[in-house]
Amino acid sequence: MDMQRLASALEASLDPAQNKQAETALLQEQKKRGFSLQLLQIVASDTYGPTARLASALYFKNFIRRSWTDEAGNYKLPSDEVVSIKRELIGLMINVPSNIQYQLGDAVGVIADSDFWRRWDTLVDDLVSRLTPDNARINNGVLQVAHSIFKRWRPLYRSDELYTEINHVLSTFGEPFVQLLGNTDQLIEQNRNNKPVLSPYISTLNLMMKLLYDLSVQDLPPIFEDNMASMTSLLHKYLVYDNPLLHTDADSEAGPLEMVKSGIFEVLIIYSQKYEDAFGPFVEQFVGSSWNLLTTTSLDTKNDVLVSKALQFLTSVTRMPQHAQAFNNDDTMSQVIELVVLPNLSLRESDLELFEDEPIEFIRRDLEGSDSDTRRRAATDFLQQLLSQSQKLVTAVVLRYVNQYLSEFSRNPSANWKSKDTAVYLYSAIAAKGAVTASQGVKSVNELVSILDFFKANVAGDLVSDSNVEPILKVDAIKYLYVFRSQITKDQWRDAFPLVVKHLGSSDYVVYSYAAIAVERVLALTDPAKQPVISPTDVKPLSAQLLQHLFQLIERKPESAKLQENEFLMRCVMRVLIVLRDGVIPITDNVLGHFIKITTIISANPANPRFYYYHFEALGAFIRFAAPSQPEKIENSLYPVFVNVLQNEIQEFIPYVFQLFAALLEANPSGSLTDYYTQITQPILSPDFWSSRGNIPALVRLLSSLMARGASYIVESRQLEAVLGIFQSLITTKANENYGFELLESIVANFPASILDTYFATVLQLLFTRLQNSKTETFSSRFVRFYHFVSARIESGLGADWFIKHANQVQDGVYVQLYLGIILPDTQKLARPLDRKIAVISLTKTLTESSAFAEKYKKGWGFTCEALLKLLENPPIIASTDDSIVDQDVDDMSFGVGFTQLQTIRRPMRDLWPEVMDVKSWVGKTLRDANAQQGGKIKSFAGERLAQSPEALHVLGMYMSK
DSSP: OOHHHHHHHHHHTTSTTTHHHHHHHHHHHTTSTTHHHHHHHHHHOTTSOHHHHHHHHHHHHHHHHHHSBOTTSOBSSOHHHHHHHHHHHHHHHHHSOHHHHHHHHHHHHHHHHHHTTTTOTTHHHHHHHHOOSSOHHHHHHHHHHHHHHHGGGTTOOOOHHHHHHHHHHHHHHHHHHHHHHHHHHHHHHHTTTOHHHHHHHHHHHHHHHHHHHHHHSSSOOHHHHHTHHHHHHHHHHHHSOOOGGGOOSOSSSOOHHHHHHHHHHHHHHHHHHHOHHHHGGGHHHHHHHHHHHHHHSOOOGGGHHHHHHHHHHHHHHTTSHHHHGGGOSHHHHHHHIIIIIHHHHSOOHHHHHHHHHOHHHHHHHHSTTOOOOOHHHHHHHHHHHHHHHOHHHHHHHHHHHHHHHHHHHHHOTTTOHHHHHHHHHHHHHHHEEEEEETTTEEEEEOTTSOHHHHIIIIIHHHHHOOSSOOHHHHHHHHHHHHHTGGGSOHHHHHHHHHHHHHGGGOSSHHHHHHHHHHHHHHHHOBOTTSOBSSOHHHHHHHHHHHHHHHHHHHTTSOSHHHHTSOHHHHHHHHHHHHHHGGGGGGGHHHHHHHHHHHHHHHHTOOOOHHHHHHHHHHHHHHHHHHGGGSHHHHHHHHHHHHHHHHHTTOTTTHHHHHHHHHHHHHTSTTSOOOHHHHHHHHHHTSHHHHTSGGGHHHHHHHHHHHHHHHHHHHHHTTOHHHHHHHHHHHTTSTTTHHHHHHHHHHHHHHSOHHHHTTTHHHHHHHHHHHHHHSOOHHHHHHHHHHHHHHHTOGGGTOSHHHHHHHHHHHSTTHHHHHIIIIIHHHHTTOOSHHHHHHHHHHHHHHHHHOHHHHHTOHHHHHHHHHHHHHHHHSOOOOOOOOOOOOOOOGGGOOOSSSOOOOGGGOOOOOOSOTTOOSHHHHHHHHHHHHHHHTTTHHHHHHHHHTTTOHHHHHHHHHHHHO
């Protein structure tokens, strides 16, 4: 493909109408040597249009993510291509437009994750060499590259390797950075009346604030500490800086000044939190300036982030006792509430417009736990910090304002409804102590107020009334219950829950969405005894109507993007199904029809990862509880939809579909392998699906489920070797070795010994090679578990002797080395109770049923006995099966084309020996029975082979005498 055709294909990849065809062509093209450099040539050339250049930068970023290194850190691209990319990328990024710069910056970050700094130790020198005294365009490009690399440090935990990297950077970059900061300040002053020249320098300052944060996030650099006075002076100067040339007309979009000041506040926040000794002497000037900024900055939305950061800074400062004291009197606190807190808590016109025009965005910003920089959230955090320092004072002052706003509302409810909104929000802010948790809402409350009394007097009426109540006040009422849900008793919830459910029928988007949010969280709420606050028996009579109504709300607008915008509704569907359990069976047809319809619609354009995560969780719950009673019906209905996902390569859905296919198979373990499943067996054995790491956990489970139902089919269709080939591929990498053993155990569990005999020596050869060349702790542990898994399965024709036979086929005598060097010592390291139980069963059967240990490995018999007794000092206790479904907080999850475990169909740990309950009793009985059957041989062996270990002989005797 020539360059022009490649550019056209890249441009077409951004067009939904041409995307599939273009992606197919590009996937073929990327296999060719030098593909990445062709992408960079398109990015660099003005010959191609801006769309093609941007598309090329996007594709380059994603290509680098997939293709830079393997799990072991080895380059996947040719070495000359790697060198060329590193050589060209920095200079290119400096010279391209900013929208392309961001994409290339992400690619630089990916490369830096792998290579910086030890395999790219010239990078910082290269960056510094490109800095100029006064060329803002070049400097901004250099700083953008630096930020792309150094921002990686922000979420990392402290380590010696990390600090070595940061010190490497500071040793070269620190001094030029400080000099550039001073130069930029001078250039801004010199050009304060020349907007075209001034603006790029302000951009430089903005980037330098980001870098100042990056470089300080782990520890205070010595060069910054040495220059603290001059740097804080400069920060303060630009915190109060104003220039009409930098003002913007837009009310909603932050301008350059707002961005610089927000960046300064981010630096001030981290310095006040982490470096009080060095920064403390300079804090006071920033407190005064922050107060002035907060009382003079307009309510325009363009200032929201700036105001939020200013409030976050004051929140940090008030954690310092010496600064908190400044607020500790009635007059000052009243001023704080009136001049800073209330203006930022009260509803603005822009908030009402958002409520009406972009309701889903209003909800996401308003929800507790949102990461949005909203004024309300920041003002609430500031107020709660003041409350933690002076609870009585803050409570008394705030309650005066709450009562004042409630009085305003009562005088004219229709005109002054915003006053009530402010009162409820303000009261909630001081009533809650600590963070609002995802599972329980507020766990601790201010003992100086009464949650329930305020609700009855001021909030409940808005839930009960069907008319003349502003929608936002209904939202406030629902949110009040949602936030304080764990403070409300079961009896109180019995009265309140139907009122919340009723609001699912509201015509207002935000009201019914908040009702769904509250219903879902309350249904998940448990009391201290882990019993549900809302009994399932109370929900079941409503469930059919509730689910039907939720599905109708979701399907209200059937366009793909609109249908999946509201994840809160789908999360509520999921929760109702979890509570309903097998109560869904009578309404199977209706629920199944909705799931098929929604899956089909969103398959056209997966747009909201949270929505489709909850969609597949809900579908998983449905399969879990409905499929065991009617497996064929559900399999037949879902198969075409799932196969459509696979055939159309909808990458975002494929890992979910594989999990759901497995759950369908597991729901009917005694069934035969239907034509549907035989048709997908061959495709899932092909390398294409296994090349995506996100598919592997789900594919291993699906393949294991297929083998459990259709081992004979796999043998007859000669596909076992392909399965073993996948196992071989998985155990070669550290990232997938665990899944390799999972698949191998499924093979051993589902195929007879007569079939396994052909392949087992080769399997062991592969495992022994890994143990010898690149053993990891995980690999060793899984190998030991696998050995015991085989050794314990004597009834299936396996056992220790069978393993020994095949091991010694690989290398004569290798078993003894393995057993003494790895298996016995690492058996004691097994941590999971189920693994330890398998080891107990394995070792006991070795003592009682192994001919090799009885006749050949006489010392080994003694060592085995000692290892068994040591395991029994801390006997494994297998917890009773818990079929509860663990909540997964999507805020803690990263979505994308990868694996996300569906909790509703998570495969439980399987105990293959459930009849062995008390392992100590089982061991004693097994030893006694074997001794009786073998004419006293076990006691005889013990007397001979434990003669040097009288304590072990005594303990064994106790087991055998019980």
